[in-house]
Amino acid sequence: MTASTDGAPSHADVLWLTQLHDISLSRMLYAVTRLGVPDLLGRGEDHEAAEIADRLEVDADSLDRILRALAAAGIFERTSGTRYRNTPTSLLLCTNGGQLADEVQLQAEYLAFGDIEHVVRTGRPAMAEQGGFYQALDRNDDWANTFRRACRSRSGRTFSAVLRSHDWGRSRRILDIGGGVGHHLETVLAGHPGKTGTLIDRAAGIAQAREREWQPGVRDRVEFAALDYMADPMPPADCALLVNVLHNLPDHQVCELLAGLRQRSACDRLVIGEYVLPESPHEPHPGLLADVWMLVLVGGRERRRSEFENLFSEAGWKLVVTREDPVTRGALLDCTRAE
Ligand SMILES: C[S@@+](CC[C@H](N)C(=O)[O-])C[C@H]1O[C@@H](n2cnc3c(N)ncnc32)[C@H](O)[C@@H]1O
Secondary structure: OOEOOOOOEOHHHHHHHHHHHHHHHHHHHHHHHHHOHHHHHOOOOOEEHHHHHHHHOOOHHHHHHHHHHHHHOOOOEEEEOOEEEOOHHHHOOOOOOOOOOOHHHOOHHHHHHOOHHHHHHHOOOOOHHHOOHHHHHHOOHHHHHHHHHHHHHHHHHHHHHHHHOOOOOOOOEEEEEOOOOOHHHHHHHHHOOOOEEEEEEOHHHHHHHHHOOOOOOOHHHEEEEEOOOOOOOOOOOOEEEEEOOHHHOOHHHHHHHHHHHHHHOOOOEEEEEEEEEOOOOOOOOHHHHHHHHHHHHOOOOOEEHHHHHHHHHHHOEEEEEEEEOOOOOEEEEEEEEOO
C-alpha cells in the first residue's frame, strides 16, 4: 500500500481496499458457499485444501488460493500453510442454518448490478428490457428460491423484533401482502393466538410457503392466496401488513397500490414495514445502500418519513404512529383510513 507523507494510507488505497475490493470478496464468498466449503468444514478440525478440493471435486490450487485470501480477510482460519477451518464468521455461510448463506448466493442481483451504468444513464432498472427483475426470477427457479430465502433471512433480521413488540390491537385478521413465504405473518400470529391471517404473493412464493415448515399452532390459522396485489380484490381482513413491498415500487405505483387497497380490501389499518431514511444529510443509515439496490433491481426507492406521509395522504391513508428498531433501523408505519 502506498502511504502519504504523514504515513497514513492514501485516499486511493482506502477506496480500493474498502470499496473496489468488495467485488472480489463477495464473489469469493458466493463461490465457497455454493461449493459447500463451510458445510464440509463444519465445526470440526482443520482440513488440508487438497482434501477439501478432492471431496468437493474442484481444483485444489484455485480453492487453496481463494481460502488463503478469505482467511486473510478474516473469514476462515488458516491454521498452517494450506490447512483451513471455519471461524464463527464462516459458519454463517453454512447452508443448514447459517444466517448469511442465502444472501451471499444472490445471483440475479449480482447480474443486475453489472448493468448499473445503464441504470444511471436511463433511469430504468436493470433487466427492464427483459421484462424486469421478478420476471427474471420467474424464468430461473434457482435464483427465485435463493431470493425468497435471502428475503426471509434479511427481512426477518430487520423486522422480527419490531413486529413482535408491535401493538396489533383489535386487528383480528391480517393480510400479509407481498409476504413472500410468510415469515412475518408467522412472527405476528405466533405471538397472538387469537389472530388469523392470509398470505398473499405471486404463485411461486405461495407454493413455497405452503410446503415449508411453520411453527406449531400457526399454519392452521393461515390461508394462502396467489393474487396480484396491484389488481385483484383482497380477501376479507381488518389489517394489511406490507413489509419491504413499497420500496419495490416508484411513487406513482405506491399510490396506485395503496389507493387500490382502500377500494379492493375491507382493511381499515395498514402496517407498513420499511426503512425510514433520515432527514439529516449526515446520519449513516442502512437504507441509503438499500435504496440503490431498489434503484438497480426494480426501479423502487427507500423514503423519508415526509415522503411516506405525502404518499399515504395522496392514496387516502393517514400515518398514525411510526416505531423503529434502534438496532436494525427497520420501522413500522401504522396507518388508518383518512376521512
Ligand atoms: C422484497 S419481497 C418482500 C417479501 C416479504 N414481505 C419480506 O419482507 O421478506 C416483495 C414480495 O412481493 C411479491 N410481489 C411482487 N409483485 C407482486 C404482485 N404484483 N402481487 C403479489 N406479490 C408480488 C414478490 O414475490 C415478493 O415476495
